[in-house]
Amino acid sequence: MDFLSRFSRNRGALVGALVILLVALIAVLAPVFFPTDPLRIVGPPELWPGDDPDFLLGTDSLGRDILAMIVHGARATLLIGLFASAVATLIGVTVGATAGYFGGWVDEASMRAAELFQTIPNLIFVLTIVVILGSTLHNIVIAIGIVSWTPIARMTRAEFLALRDREFVQACRSMGMGDLGIIMGEILPNALPPVIVLSSLVVAGAILFESAVSFLGLGDPNVASWGRLVGDGRQLIRSSWYICAIPGVAIMITVLCLNLIGDGLNDALNPKLRDR
């Protein structure tokens, strides 16, 4: 309860959470609103938004309903963001926890690896992985996770370094508890709050990554994510720029609200770190 009241005191975060809930609801109910394939041609091409009440957001160059594509695209966009952040968190927490807990050469090696992944230009690496392993949702999620784990690893490591010699951990050690038990059961729960904040921000970053990959035409060909809709519309910016504009606004609002949620989580979970 304490957490909820602190979170909702941040008005931006509250608005962000409500909008994301709405987007998630739309994503879940997409087949109810638009039961047919959103990539089907349903009307005359290049109808401007408002021209025809049947197509509230207009149609694209082929005559596909933009609203239907946005609603269905919400699924792909949100799922990719969530799963990519989960992959990044899994890698980051594993690397950061072992590095911070064991120290020594493990720590040294892990931090060098983190530096390595920060040096390789991230999006170029994602594009290469996706092209080599194939443009499937699965591979895009993994590729984004692989380039997004380093901040989480650094944060987890710092938390573990601060906690590993505290009294409660020493007490567990003196009771003969194993390393894995101490890491998972004792330190990790205490180290999680700042990590959760970062993970929520990685969701937003992952959505931006995916939209760039799809925009460049390297996304999953069977999925109409928002980034791909922007890319599809770019040839027509002289006559029908709304085809590009609408999905971009959808991406921006979603990312903005996820960032607001991240700020709210930061306020609620790390009162010490406020205003950073």
Add this chain to the structure above:
Amino acid sequence: MAGVIASSSRRVAALNLLRRRLVQAVPLMLGVVVINFVLIHLAPGSFLELMTAENQVSDPATVELLRKTYGMEDPLWLQLGKYIWALLHLDFGFSYRQNMPVIQAITINLPATLLLMISSITLAFAVGVAAGVVASMKVRTFWDSLVSVAAMFFFAAPSFWLGIMMIVLFAVKLGWLPVGGMATIGGGGGIFDILHHLILPTLALGLFYAAIYARVMRSSMLEVAQLDFVRTARAKGLSRNQVTLHHVLRNALLPVVTILGVQMGTVLAGSVVIESVFSWPGVGSLLFDSVSSRNYPVVLGIMVLGSLVVIAANIAVDLLYMWLDPRIEIR
């Protein structure tokens, strides 16, 4: 006298830092090469098949010859060893699509990308720092809110989309700026012509980072303003603006410089997307062509040279950090 000693000891410290960073860069580069080399050899379908298919080579003897020239019969570790050995001699392989050495194909395109990167970072740094300073000096006023709303907006807008929207407004509707490219076709190419073409791509790529720097700068300014030395400076009778500009600003810049270093790789990668939006003739277009035609020697070369650029930029940022932070001298 004291100043001379201080400046010479700082120079020694800077040289030490440079040497240490260069030594650290070696394993880092090795790691970049190994990771990418292994990744590319995970690819199903050898690039030899693609190359022969594209150039319609079917003669078995020729294919065999090519297989030998590209060393494809060797085990993976030997191919890797040979590649690293060649890299040390600046030999990145041969690109059959451009029909020139990979290093040449990349260096032709690299200046345009570097220009875009440098102008975007400069814009981001200038705008971000200025906005952060204004917001922190006018904290909790209209100006502060304006900066944070703008920062939220640009931090969430996908750069490629922002670029397209700016093309629609400034190039298509208003006709003030060119739609894309780096120079006017026929008769262009002067420095002002290039700068004219540079404005929109720089804004599209740079405003995202300006948003980050503005937020960091604002909170950093507010934090430094609480420190003891600021109170001392005020107690000496310096005006609030003097203290802010001379004492707080320099110290508050440090976190911004740190992020700047961490984000170099991201900026380089981001320019790939922006280059595609604005038909900017940089490494991005070469990468895109090479990735979609599976021209792996070029992809690997771009990764290696790109990482080198990032490492060099990081070293520059470290030196800048040292110049800004007087405490580093003691170490």
